Amino acid sequence: MAPLPEATMPRYFGLSNHRHGDPAAAGVLLVNLGTPDAATPRAVRRYLAEFLGDPRVVELPRWLWRLILHGYVLRVRPARSAALYQRIWTPEGSPLALGTAALAQRLQAALQAQRPGPILVRHAMRYGRPGLRAALRDFAAAGVRRLLVLPLFPQYSATTTASVFDAIAREFAGWRWPPEQRFINDYHAEPLYVEALARSVEAHWQRHGRAGRLLLSFHGIPERNLLAGDPYFCQCQATARRLRERLGLEEPELLVTFQSRVGRAKWLQPYTEATLAALPGEGIRHVQVLCPGFAVDCLETLEEIAIGNHARFLHAGGERFEYIPALNAGDDHVAALAELVLRHGQGWNEFDPGWDAARAQAQQAAARARRERFRDAR
Numbered sequence: 067m068a069p070l071p072e073a074t075m076p077r078y079f080g081l082s083n084h085r086h087g088d089p090a091a092a093g094v095l096l097v098n099l100g101t102p103d104a105a106t107p108r109a110v111r112r113y114l115a116e117f118l119g120d121p122r123v124v125e126l127p128r129w130l131w132r133l134i135l136h137g138y139v140l141r142v143r144p145a146r147s148a149a150l151y152q153r154i155w156t157p158e159g160s161p162l163a164l165g166t167a168a169l170a171q172r173l174q175a176a177l178q179a180q181r182p183g184p185i186l187v188r189h190a191m192r193y194g195r196p197g198l199r200a201a202l203r204d205f206a207a208a209g210v211r212r213l214l215v216l217p218l219f220p221q222y223s224a225t226t227t228a229s230v231f232d233a234i235a236r237e238f239a240g241w242r243w244p245p246e247q248r249f250i251n252d253y254h255a256e257p258l259y260v261e262a263l264a265r266s267v268e269a270h271w272q273r274h275g276r277a278g279r280l281l282l283s284f285h286g287i288p289e290r291n292l293l294a295g296d297p298y299f300c301q302c303q304a305t306a307r308r309l310r311e312r313l314g315l316e317e318p319e320l321l322v323t324f325q326s327r328v329g330r331a332k333w334l335q336p337y338t339e340a341t342l343a344a345l346p347g348e349g350i351r352h353v354q355v356l357c358p359g360f361a362v363d364c365l366e367t368l369e370e371i372a373i374g375n376h377a378r379f380l381h382a383g384g385e386r387f388e389y390i391p392a393l394n395a396g397d398d399h400v401a402a403l404a405e406l407v408l409r410h411g412q413g414w415n416e417f418d419p420g421w422d423a424a425r426a427q428a429q430q431a432a433a434r435a436r437r438e439r440f441r442d443a444r
């Protein structure tokens with residue numbers, strides 16, 4: 067057959083796999099930031115070009131930022147970052163990629179155990195691979211008609227969460243029949259999330275004892291984003307307040323700091339680095355650091371905190387530095403996300419505890435019979 071002429075090519079992505087009466091499925095998409103494919107300057111450059119080219123991440127005028135990004139940042143940073151990635155890379159790849167995949171897998175199992183309806187869990191990265199487009203098209207092929215998006219950023223920020231929403235909206239703008247959609251904005255104050263953090267601190271205390279300070283280090287953003295209305299700073303403080311209450315700590319015993327500053331502009335303060343460098347001078351020689359904003363461990367926790375800031379603290383006169391790992395694919399984290407997902411899916415058949423596989427099968431059989439009658443009648 068001759069190829070379709072240009073004018074009759076479908077303008078929108080669609081699948082012709084739909085049949086009347088097919089049972090619909092729900093999809094839960096976990097989205098994390100993304101990571102390079104390899105710890106090489108080349109792969110890091112490709113990743114950084116996509117990440118830092120996003121106007122949600124750097125808000126400078128486009129022409130100016132493009133000059134700086136291509137003229138300077140992408141010439142210098144890839145080699146430097148690749149060297150840091152090499153320190154944390156595993157034989158199976160990037161810790162962020164592995165941790166996110168493991169979390170999605172365990173969440174799938176937890177949901178399966180609690181709901182008979184077909185709920186498929188996949189993960190994708192905002193930048194790099196596995197990409198959002200592939201995950202959404204896989205869902206379409208699996209008959210997903212209801213989509214719940216959970217960005218793995220407990221505290222909302224326009225630089226992260228909103229960028230995930232942008233990318234999904236852009237993808238669906240090219241679809242003939244996008245699924246029904248729900249988005250989780252944040253989960254910074256969810257009781258089970260705070261409980262999971264608290265238990266991981268308590269488990270650490272049981273093994274290592276308590277330190278003079280518990281530092282909560284969150285990824286920073288430019289201060290001007292806060293002044294322009296980004297709720298991120300407030301949500302970080304709210305998470306910290308709830309954790310402090312839950313652990314029964316006094317205000318000065320649990321500090322909030324911000325890490326990973328990029329560039330020369332003022333970012334959220336106090337800075338993690340400066341705080342750790344000052345603590346030994348105040349007589350605090352033993353600290354424990356938790357990073358509640360990172361759902362799974364990654365460059366920013368395993369290298370910047372557990373290696374870089376650890377060394378800095380000792381250099382400044384500190385004696386003991388302990389990094390408390392991210393929640394990763396642990397039981398409490400999985401339980402917290404499962405509860406969050408089930409609550410946000412309420413009202414959708416697949417999330418209904420009364421959803422009954424036998425009834426769905428009967429519906430399918432009836433639909434099949436209708437189809438056959440229709441065919442015979444023609």
Ligand SMILES: C=CC1=C(C)c2cc3[nH]c(cc4nc(cc5[nH]c(cc1n2)c(C)c5CCC(=O)O)C(CCC(=O)O)=C4C)c(C)c3C=C
Binds near residue numbers: 124147286
């Ligand atoms: C330049 C601006 C950046 C903003 C704003 C920003 C916000 C932000 N980032 C995370 C989470 C992660 N960031 C990670 C790496 C990373 N972040 C930036 C820059 C900004 N982040 C860069 C340049 C990099 C790459 C590494 C480097 O070159 O230093 C990661 C880790 C990725 C990995 O592969 O392990 C995460 C996760 C949040 C939550 C956030 C705002 C709230």
Ligand SMILES: [Fe+2]
Binds near residue numbers: 285326
């Ligand atoms: Fe970042």
Ligand SMILES: [Fe+2]
Binds near residue numbers: 326365366370
């Ligand atoms: Fe960093």
